Amino acid sequence: MDIRVGDVVKLKKQHPCGSYLWEVLRIGMDFRLKCEGCGHQIMIPRKQVEKNLRQLIRKEEEGKES
Template sequence: MDINVGDMVRLKKQHPCGSKEWEVLRSGADFRLKCKGCGHQIMIARRLLEKSIKEIL
């Protein structure tokens, strides 16, 4: 899966703030994502992210 810094992704499950859209801030073995609803940042493993992505916007 080709995911680059600056891409917007929609995940299958929503964040507790209600948003499903995330911005990719860092890519590699791990990804840093920023929630577009509340601004919360998370680190997630590539394998888990690829499994939970619904679409790349």
């Protein structure tokens, strides 16, 4: 998986606030994710994120000119 800090992931199950979208804040053995709905942060194992991933939304690279 090529998930980077700043990307947004859509997971299989929704958070109790109703949002499916999570922003990636940290990557390693565990991921730190922030709920896009309420701002709650969780630490979750990499294997669990990869298993429950439904969609990966890339962060737009700002200020990059080609």
